[in-house]
Amino acid sequence: xxxxESIAGGREQRVLQIxxxxxxxxxxxxxxxxxxxxxxxxxxxxxxxxxxxxxALCEPGSALAALGDAGALTIDGHRLAMTTDSFVxxxxxxPGGSIGSLAVNGTVNDLAVSGARPLALSxxxxxxxxxxxDVLRAEVxxxxxxxxxxxxxxxxxxxxxxxxxxxxxxxxxxxxxxxxDPRADxxxxxxxxxxxxxxxxxxxxxxxxxxxxxxxxxxxxxxxxDTRSLWPAVDALLDAAGAELHCMRDATRGGVASVxxxxxxxxGVGVTVVETAVPVAPTxxxxxxxxxxxxxxxxxxxxxxxxxxxxxxERALAALRSVAGCEEAALIGEVxxxxxxxxxxxxxxxxxxxxxxxxxxxxxxxx
Amino acid sequence: MRYVDEFRDxxxxxxxxxxxxxxxxxxxxxxxxEICGGHTHSIYKYGIDDLxxxxxxxxxxxxxxxxxxxxxxxxxxxxxxRTDGVIFACFGDMLRVPGSERTLLDAKAQGADVRMVxxxxxxxxxxxxxxxxxxxxxxxxxxxxxxxxxxTLKRAKAERLTNFSCFCNHVTIVEPLEALLGSPEVxxxxxxxxxxxxxxxxxxxxxFIPARHGRPVVISGxxxxxxxxxxxxxxxxxxDGRCEVENQYTRVVPRDGNARAxxxxxxxxxxxxxxxxxxxGFIPHSALALSDAYREFDAEAxxxxxxxxxxxxxxCQCGDVLKGAIKPWECRVFGTACTPEHAxxxxxxxxxxxxxxxxxxxxxxxxREIV
Amino acid sequence: MSAPSDRPECEAAEGxxxxxxxxxxVMRVLELDGDSALCAAGEGAVTSVAVDLVAPVARxxxxxxxxxxxxxxxxxxS
Numbered sequence: 001x002x003x004x005e006s007i008a009g010g011r012e013q014r015v016l017q018i019x020x021x022x023x024x025x026x027x028x029x030x031x032x033x034x035x036x037x038x039x040x041x042x043x044x045x046x047x048x049x050x051x052x053x054x055x056a057l058c059e060p061g062s063a064l065a066a067l068g069d070a071g072a073l074t075i076d077g078h079r080l081a082m083t084t085d086s087f088v089x090x091x092x093x094x095p096g097g098s099i100g101s102l103a104v105n106g107t108v109n110d111l112a113v114s115g116a117r118p119l120a121l122s123x124x125x126x127x128x129x130x131x132x133x134d135v136l137r138a139e140v141x142x143x144x145x146x147x148x149x150x151x152x153x154x155x156x157x158x159x160x161x162x163x164x165x166x167x168x169x170x171x172x173x174x175x176x177x178x179x180x181d182p183r184a185d186x187x188x189x190x191x192x193x194x195x196x197x198x199x200x201x202x203x204x205x206x207x208x209x210x211x212x213x214x215x216x217x218x219x220x221x222x223x224x225x226d227t228r229s230l231w232p233a234v235d236a237l238l239d240a241a242g243a244e245l246h247c248m249r250d251a252t253r254g255g256v257a258s259v260x261x262x263x264x265x266x267x268g269v270g271v272t273v274v275e276t277a278v279p280v281a282p283t284x285x286x287x288x289x290x291x292x293x294x295x296x297x298x299x300x301x302x303x304x305x306x307x308x309x310x311x312x313x314e315r316a317l318a319a320l321r322s323v324a325g326c327e328e329a330a331l332i333g334e335v336x337x338x339x340x341x342x343x344x345x346x347x348x349x350x351x352x353x354x355x356x357x358x359x360x361x362x363x364x365x366x367x
Numbered sequence: 368m369r370y371v372d373e374f375r376d377x378x379x380x381x382x383x384x385x386x387x388x389x390x391x392x393x394x395x396x397x398x399x400x401e402i403c404g405g406h407t408h409s410i411y412k413y414g415i416d417d418l419x420x421x422x423x424x425x426x427x428x429x430x431x432x433x434x435x436x437x438x439x440x441x442x443x444x445x446x447x448x449r450t451d452g453v454i455f456a457c458f459g460d461m462l463r464v465p466g467s468e469r470t471l472l473d474a475k476a477q478g479a480d481v482r483m484v485x486x487x488x489x490x491x492x493x494x495x496x497x498x499x500x501x502x503x504x505x506x507x508x509x510x511x512x513x514x515x516x517x518x519t520l521k522r523a524k525a526e527r528l529t530n531f532s533c534f535c536n537h538v539t540i541v542e543p544l545e546a547l548l549g550s551p552e553v554x555x556x557x558x559x560x561x562x563x564x565x566x567x568x569x570x571x572x573x574x575f576i577p578a579r580h581g582r583p584v585v586i587s588g589x590x591x592x593x594x595x596x597x598x599x600x601x602x603x604x605x606x607d608g609r610c611e612v613e614n615q616y617t618r619v620v621p622r623d624g625n626a627r628a629x630x631x632x633x634x635x636x637x638x639x640x641x642x643x644x645x646x647x648g649f650i651p652h653s654a655l656a657l658s659d660a661y662r663e664f665d666a667e668a669x670x671x672x673x674x675x676x677x678x679x680x681x682x683c684q685c686g687d688v689l690k691g692a693i694k695p696w697e698c699r700v701f702g703t704a705c706t707p708e709h710a711x712x713x714x715x716x717x718x719x720x721x722x723x724x725x726x727x728x729x730x731x732x733x734x735r736e737i738v
Numbered sequence: 739m740s741a742p743s744d745r746p747e748c749e750a751a752e753g754x755x756x757x758x759x760x761x762x763x764v765m766r767v768l769e770l771d772g773d774s775a776l777c778a779a780g781e782g783a784v785t786s787v788a789v790d791l792v793a794p795v796a797r798x799x800x801x802x803x804x805x806x807x808x809x810x811x812x813x814x815x816s
Contacts, residue, residue, distance in 0.1 A: 011696065011697065012694075012696050015696040015701060015702050016696070016702075018702055018703060019702040019703075019706075019726075022702070022703065022706075033473075033476050033477070034476075035472065035473075035476045036476075037472075043707075043708055044708070047708075218489070218492075218785050218786050219783060219784065219785045220783070220784040220785070221782050221783040221784060222782060282780060282781035282782075283780075283781050283782045283783060285780060285781075286778075286779045286780025286781050286782065286783035287779075287783040289763065289779060289780065289783075290756075290763055290779050290783050290785065291485070291756075292459070292755055292756035292759070292761070345414075347377075347412070347413045347414045347591075348375055348377055348413075349375055349376075349377050349380050349413040349414065349415070349418075349591040349592075350377045350380050350381055350384075350414070350417070350418055351413055351414020351415055351416065351417035351418050351591075352414045352417055353411055353412060353413070353414045353728040353729065354727060354728050354729070356707075356726075356727045356728075403759075403760050404758060404759045404760060405759040405760040405761050408759050430760070431758070432758055432760075433755075433758050458755045458757045458758050459755035459757075459758070460755035460758040461755075461758075485756070485757060485805065485806060486757070486805045486806025486807070487805065487806075488788060488805075488806045488807070489806065507758065508757065508758065508760070508805070509760065511760045511762075511804055511805075511809070512757060512760070512804065512805050514791060514807060514809065515788070515804065515805035515806060515807040518788055518790055518791070518807055561760060563760045563761070563762050563802075563804060563809070564760065566762070566802060566809045566810050567809060589761060589762075618812065619762070619802055619810055619812065620810075621810065625791055625792075625809055625810065627790070627791045627792075628791045628809065631790075631791070717755075717758060719755075719758060719759045
């Protein structure tokens with residue numbers, strides 16, 4: 001290497017180091033106003049959580065500080081998980097689902113990927129003045145149907161009405177309670193170098209379905225949201241891998257890219273994804289290409305990623321594939337000790353690139 | 368799609384990368400400029416840098432139409448967007464470009480009706496659907512995109528729409544390249560040429576580069592294999608002592624471009640005597656304005672725009688990056704004061720911008736083969 | 739209930755703007771419709787494309803499309 005090349009190399013390395021250090025620090029929340037980016041599940045959301053919510057609401061070592069999809073509580077020796085969620089999806093109905101089914105499945109899934117069997121939900125409705133009763137009826141039925149399918153009971157509820165112009169039809173807030181499964185021992189801290197990354201099915205369906213349902217781009221394609229309960233998939237994984245199932249997340253807003261980035265940061269490890277191993281339906285790929293969006297960043301409502309110890313990976317994958325709806329589950333990557341906190345993609349073409357977290361918002365009000 | 372699959376085949380890519388390795392002179396350092404933002408994006412998306420020998424350096428050029436818009440023009444657009452009753456339509460990348468005080472996205476958060484579109488025809492549709500609102504389209508892009516604006520305005524005229532106008536910031540590709548080649552700080556061995564611009568203007572306009580500046584040009588497609596093949600063709604020209612414009616993208620690019628597109632552009636646009644390019648200064652005849660016949664659709668005539676020239680912040684080195692004079696990480700604010708979340712300059716805002724592409728995709732310690 | 743096309747909903751601050759990136763998508767003509775054509779990209783993503791600059795086109799033709807406008811009819815010797 002020539003002298004000038006090694007100097008250039010050194011300079012580049014120093015700048016990269018500065019970036020890594022800056023990113024490792026706790027972000028400060030300095031924005032003057034809330035923008036849609038804060039709801040996207042990417043960097044702005046992280047900064048809001050890490051910079052404003054956590055310092056204000058969290059004691060170190062508390063359930064909230066773990067920042068999982070659900071908070072763990074022990075009551076009288078019973079290990080429970082609790083989660084809360086709100087649903088502001090627009091439009092209310094879309095191919096494959098509606099705000100009602102999303103609300104139930106989304107809450108159930110936060111519990112499931114935390115290793116908890118979902119037991120009960122509360123459902124709180126905020127209704128816009130002028131909402132057609134038929135619309136409300138349809139959503140209430142959707143909630144009931146989804147709850148029955150998921151095997152959970154709705155044990156509490158509330159209804160509020162706000163003036164025309166607020167709530168855009170309807171918003172739903174939920175809380176969910178589950179029993180932490182004795183087979184489960186999941187946390188981001190359990191993720192270790194060598195772990196394999198499993199994905200339970202094709203990506204980008206919910207995000208694309210919503211985009212098309214908004215009718216903004218004169219784009220037509222037959223794509224349905226993938227909303228469903230992930231408990232059967234989690235159950236199968238726990239059965240096959242037990243304590244070797246180190247961590248799970250459902251890949252909702254921000255997509256697979258976001259959850260992998262969050263976990264890479266939280267666990268202080270690198271993750272490498274093999275691009276050609278990630279299942280994407282051809283229609284989703286075509287629509288995403290037309291819109292210039294990477295499916296890795298699109299929201300899913302019925303897909304999880306699981307970090308599994310290497311010896312358990314094959315049987316965990318087989319178990320996943322035997323669950324209805326997860327037939328296309330795949331092993332998409334692995335955890336590496338190099339490049340901690342970064343997610344890399346081995347491209348189909350042979351080179352590598354970084355897959356960073358979202359900065360903005362490809363599609364607001366996705367769930 | 369047939370085309371796409373072949374041109375993303377990794378094994379073919381490895382084969383071409385191997386050929387590049389055997390074609391280059393190990394004692395020589397090659398600096399190749401890729402002009403088009405789409406090429407920048409592809410190079411990073413597919414990790415093409417990773418596949419090249421260490422003595423072939425890719426340098427990003429001024430072909431990102433978002434990156435080259437000066438802050439004053441962004442301010443003008445924002446002023447129009449904030450006018451009562453206006454629906455302001457623009458391409459996605461423009462939303463986060465910083466003006467002197469805010470971005471279009473900020474303006475939207477503050478109440479302006481700003482909407483993202485993929486085509487000026489979408490903006491026209493919005494105008495038809497909202498007859499009581501003024502709809503303004505922020506037109507940007509090189510000669511690839513100018514025909515779509517031209518067609519849209521033709522349709523607007525034919526339909527006698529009175530609530531539609533265009534804030535025109537179309538730029539042309541040849542003039543900034545001339546300016547760049549005339550600049551002493553820039554030393555390049557060859558160019559990867561913009562494949563889609565050439566579908567409109569043809570390949571002839573690039574012949575001045577070999578003829579007057581002695582540098583070869585290869586017009587390239589956008590798939591990773593296209594780009595690798597183009598680089599191979601370039602280093603082969605340099606090895607053989609040839610210097611000409613070659614077309615790697617023959618499956619798409621006709622040598623003479625699209626005559627009808629050029630006609631439509633000539634009807635709707637006229638060249639601006641001069642236009643300011645961010646970081647590159649004032650370049651004559653490098654941009655388009657609406658012609659007299661289409662002045663009724665000119666947003667600059669219909670609305671009051673501040674029209675104030677705003678200098679880039681002193682710490683911003685976008686100009687040097689756009690000329691290929693420095694690499695993104697050599698900019699003094701790269702990664703510290705200027706990040707994708709809080710961008711100072713356009714190179715960091717647009718995902719096609721060299722800085723954003725490097726920050727988002729290229730930011731890893733590359734193990735490269737030392738030739 | 740607010741009208742569907744009321745407020746703007748999309749901000750692609752992420753992904754990339756394929757128009758700004760000068761990208762062209764190869765699309766297949768499904769149906770003609772005056773100076774436009776209904777075209778499909780890949781498998782079943784269908785959108786309307788202005789074909790004034792490449793007419794005449796026929797069903798099955800492949801077009802290079804940028805910003806909603808066809809710039810080249812592919813497969814035709816130039």
